[in-house]
Amino acid sequence: RVDGARLWESLMEMAQIGATPAGGCNRQALTDEDRQGRDLFARWCGEIGCEIRMDKMGNIFARRAGSEELPPVMTGSHLDTQPTGGKFDGVYGVLAGLEVLRTLEQNQIKTRAPLEVVVWTNEEGARFSPAMIGSGVWAGEFSLEYGHTRTDKAGRTIGAELQRIGYLGDMPAEAQPVTAAFEAHIEQGPILEKQEQVIGVVTGVQGIRWYDVTFHGTPCHAGPTPMEDRRDPVQALSLLCEKLYAQVKAFSVDARMTCGDLRAEPGSRNTVPEKVVLALDLRHPQPEGLEHLHQSLQQLVKEVERATGTRIEVREEWHSPPVAFNEDCIAAVDRAVRALGYSHRKMVSGAGHDSVYVSRVAPVSMIFVPCAGGLSHNEAESAEARHLEAGCNVLLQAMLDRAGV
Amino acid sequence: RVDGARLWESLMEMAQIGATPAGGCNRQALTDEDRQGRDLFARWCGEIGCEIRMDKMGNIFARRAGSEELPPVMTGSHLDTQPTGGKFDGVYGVLAGLEVLRTLEQNQIKTRAPLEVVVWTNEEGARFSPAMIGSGVWAGEFSLEYGHTRTDKAGRTIGAELQRIGYLGDMPAEAQPVTAAFEAHIEQGPILEKQEQVIGVVTGVQGIRWYDVTFHGTPCHAGPTPMEDRRDPVQALSLLCEKLYAQVKAFSVDARMTCGDLRAEPGSRNTVPEKVVLALDLRHPQPEGLEHLHQSLQQLVKEVERATGTRIEVREEWHSPPVAFNEDCIAAVDRAVRALGYSHRKMVSGAGHDSVYVSRVAPVSMIFVPCAGGLSHNEAESAEARHLEAGCNVLLQAMLDRAGV
Numbered sequence: 001r002v003d004g005a006r007l008w009e010s011l012m013e014m015a016q017i018g019a020t021p022a023g024g025c026n027r028q029a030l031t032d033e034d035r036q037g038r039d040l041f042a043r044w045c046g047e048i049g050c051e052i053r054m055d056k057m058g059n060i061f062a063r064r065a066g067s068e069e070l071p072p073v074m075t076g077s078h079l080d081t082q083p084t085g086g087k088f089d090g091v092y093g094v095l096a097g098l099e100v101l102r103t104l105e106q107n108q109i110k111t112r113a114p115l116e117v118v119v120w121t122n123e124e125g126a127r128f129s130p131a132m133i134g135s136g137v138w139a140g141e142f143s144l145e146y147g148h149t150r151t152d153k154a155g156r157t158i159g160a161e162l163q164r165i166g167y168l169g170d171m172p173a174e175a176q177p178v179t180a181a182f183e184a185h186i187e188q189g190p191i192l193e194k195q196e197q198v199i200g201v202v203t204g205v206q207g208i209r210w211y212d213v214t215f216h217g218t219p220c221h222a223g224p225t226p227m228e229d230r231r232d233p234v235q236a237l238s239l240l241c242e243k244l245y246a247q248v249k250a251f252s253v254d255a256r257m258t259c260g261d262l263r264a265e266p267g268s269r270n271t272v273p274e275k276v277v278l279a280l281d282l283r284h285p286q287p288e289g290l291e292h293l294h295q296s297l298q299q300l301v302k303e304v305e306r307a308t309g310t311r312i313e314v315r316e317e318w319h320s321p322p323v324a325f326n327e328d329c330i331a332a333v334d335r336a337v338r339a340l341g342y343s344h345r346k347m348v349s350g351a352g353h354d355s356v357y358v359s360r361v362a363p364v365s366m367i368f369v370p371c372a373g374g375l376s377h378n379e380a381e382s383a384e385a386r387h388l389e390a391g392c393n394v395l396l397q398a399m400l401d402r403a404g405v
Numbered sequence: 406r407v408d409g410a411r412l413w414e415s416l417m418e419m420a421q422i423g424a425t426p427a428g429g430c431n432r433q434a435l436t437d438e439d440r441q442g443r444d445l446f447a448r449w450c451g452e453i454g455c456e457i458r459m460d461k462m463g464n465i466f467a468r469r470a471g472s473e474e475l476p477p478v479m480t481g482s483h484l485d486t487q488p489t490g491g492k493f494d495g496v497y498g499v500l501a502g503l504e505v506l507r508t509l510e511q512n513q514i515k516t517r518a519p520l521e522v523v524v525w526t527n528e529e530g531a532r533f534s535p536a537m538i539g540s541g542v543w544a545g546e547f548s549l550e551y552g553h554t555r556t557d558k559a560g561r562t563i564g565a566e567l568q569r570i571g572y573l574g575d576m577p578a579e580a581q582p583v584t585a586a587f588e589a590h591i592e593q594g595p596i597l598e599k600q601e602q603v604i605g606v607v608t609g610v611q612g613i614r615w616y617d618v619t620f621h622g623t624p625c626h627a628g629p630t631p632m633e634d635r636r637d638p639v640q641a642l643s644l645l646c647e648k649l650y651a652q653v654k655a656f657s658v659d660a661r662m663t664c665g666d667l668r669a670e671p672g673s674r675n676t677v678p679e680k681v682v683l684a685l686d687l688r689h690p691q692p693e694g695l696e697h698l699h700q701s702l703q704q705l706v707k708e709v710e711r712a713t714g715t716r717i718e719v720r721e722e723w724h725s726p727p728v729a730f731n732e733d734c735i736a737a738v739d740r741a742v743r744a745l746g747y748s749h750r751k752m753v754s755g756a757g758h759d760s761v762y763v764s765r766v767a768p769v770s771m772i773f774v775p776c777a778g779g780l781s782h783n784e785a786e787s788a789e790a791r792h793l794e795a796g797c798n799v800l801l802q803a804m805l806d807r808a809g810v
């Protein structure tokens with residue numbers, strides 16, 4: 001069994017890096033805060049004698065040797081956060097992995113296969129789009145060139161920022177054979193809490209499509225220009241959003257639509273904007289459902305173009321289809337939960353995770369624990385120590401199950 | 406009669422300062438480009454022997470002495486532009502005034518009252534809100550403290566930027582007695598062009614209200630959070646805009662609504678924004694009409710708050726009530742137009758102008774000329790040399806009318 005108090009203390013120590021006044025964390029990918037978080041993790045791993053390596057995407061691999069030369073059993077997640085991030089999203093998965101290694105070290109337990117805790121780069125997709133880039137390049141979904149050239153809003157690239165913070169590794173960012181992989185995470189939604197269950201046995205991840213939608217209008221003067229002479233991108237934006245929100249909600253209780261970012265150019269109050277750019281996120285657990293949402297968007301774009309005389313450009317930025325995890329790994333988690341006697345349920349993740357890409361090259365599943373009010377990507381994100389400990393115990397058992405003792 | 410070719414040449418020379426690839430101007434208030442524009446104007450005034458003074462708001466007064474110690478007859482406008490500005494908005498009024506002085510100088514005509522050409526600071530309201538700040542402080546509508554502390558999006562103040570570009574004058578920014586004032590301007594709307602008229606005799610300016618509307622939501626994760634659990638500020642924004650556009654259009658063909666700027670915070674694609682801020686501009690020629698629009702906004706805000714569970718904060722940033730110009734000045738323009746034989750009509754301005762504030766302390770009216778397609782605050786803004794010359798001839802005659810020869 002893991003040491004829940006030690007896990008909690010490490011979470012709270014990490015949370016001081018990039019701590020916000022409202023009690024959350026702003027430790028965005030490849031910032032100075034991210035570097036401090038990585039340094040702290042590396043120091044902790046060194047203290048228990050792990051070997052640490054880094055690849056060209058800045059993914060960090062901390063390995064505890066096994067008794068045999070087998071492919072490792074992996075676990076891990078990310079240390080980067082949203083700008084209004086919390087203390088647990090991602091960090092919990094990394095530090096739960098560390099706690100597993102600490103527990104084995106303390107009890108001098110040697111596994112057959114080596115164990116590896118991974119910190120994946122830029123999982124959030126907040127500073128650099130898309131999400132899960134570090135694991136995506138490693139798993140072969142994206143090229144290294146693509147990964148290095150993603151830019152933030154200020155135009156800085158991942159490659160340059162990795163170099164700047166000293167985390168551009170030498171190792172190729174390419175998957176090696178893996179025996180099995182697990183990722184512990186807070187649910188980030190309300191289901192476990194509402195149903196008073198401690199563990200979510202995660203069977204897969206819903207599909208995600210990201211779009212940059214650009215509404216092109218004609219700049220003109222706010223005063224003398226008659227309303228009917230205008231091509232107003234804000235009118236187009238509000239009409240499209242109004243209709244799309246309605247269609248998404250009517251389609252299915254499982255469908256999701258989020259407009260996370262908006263910007264008008266040139267952004268002068270008394271000028272109709274030349275353009276408005278919307279960052280749109282659509283999700284659905286089934287491929288057909290996600291395709292339906294995609295078609296609704298395309299259809300409405302045509303309608304709104306006709307109704308407003310504007311031109312609307314839809315660029316798909318990212319498509320992460322629904323993923324089903326590995327049956328053996330799901331079964332290993334299920335056995336661990338039952339052996340430990342925690343209340344549980346099977347569930348599909350609403351959030352994307354590094355496990356999505358890891359699952360392309362290795363058998364994978366995930367372990368969820370409840371978070372308060374289902375709230376995440378919010379500075380008030382919180383989770384109970386006893387739930388975090390329970391999830392970590394499940395992780396320990398599942399990893400031992402696959403690694404062998 | 407003025408020299409239309411010389412006027413056109415000066416306009417084209419000024420247009421090179423801050424010229425954009427698309428053929429417009431980006432010479433926003435108190436930037437380096439604005440300084441260059443001011444320097445050029447000052448040099449031109451010096452060449453015809455004008456005395457130049459500057460007040461604490463950076464307003465520039467170029468005076469040609471009269472034969473008597475009378476209050477001056479003023480004209481002028483602004484040299485700052487929108488970010489997607491054209492070559493004529495404001496600049497025409499300043500350089501038409503210069504052309505009047507050049508013409509009198511060339512013909513060695515001495516007026517009884519002195520003539521003054523003024524460059525007002527930050528008329529556009531694009532870089533610093535609100536519009537017409539230089540003339541507003543001078544006329545006593547705003548305090549000097551208020552004027553100096555307005556900030557741009559990067560947090561720089563008017564006071565600091567005036568100092569930086571060397572245009573923080575010594576003279577108090579306070580109105581002195583004025584015999585009469587005129588301002589020549591492109592119409593910035595389609596009426597004169599559609600009706601094939603050369604001169605608009607401007608009888609007043611419609612009312613304007615500016616608002617910062619902040620939609621407060623709750624940040625949460627784009628994936629696992631059910632749609633019905635969200636407080637989404639973009640849903641609130643799109644619902645409010647949809648309904649307000651409809652009400653404004655239904656209310657009156659004279660009503661205007663513009664959403665010139667939009668911003669989401671923190672602006673991360675997979676997080677429902679914490680807030681969205683909208684810069685809103687409402688206009689109507691009648692005080693009751695403008696009040697009606699204001700009430701529609703307040704009413705809809707309540708409805709949308711109820712429908713979306715968000716909180717919506719409406720801060721009024723600026724209110725410029727409808728203005729009626731001085732009868733004698735309107736008559737002087739009317740006489741000049743008739744004497745010169747130009748086709749013309751009376752009209753109300755849809756745009757705010759420095760004359761709005763000047764009219765609080767002096768008898769004022771304005772002279773409009775057509776612009777192509779009624780387009781302004783757009784890099785494609787354009788006007789015909791013959792129309793600009795006609796407006797300048799009207800300005801010359803109206804000024805001589807009030808100043809006496």
Ligand SMILES: NC(=O)NCCC(=O)O
Pocket residue numbers: 089123124125131132188350351352353626627628675
């Ligand atoms: N776990 C998590 O917050 N991932 C970010 C990627 C997503 O948008 O789902």
Ligand SMILES: NC(=O)NCCC(=O)O
Pocket residue numbers: 221222223270494528529530536537755756757758
């Ligand atoms: N003339 C002009 O463009 N003025 C800007 C102030 C306004 O928004 O009307």
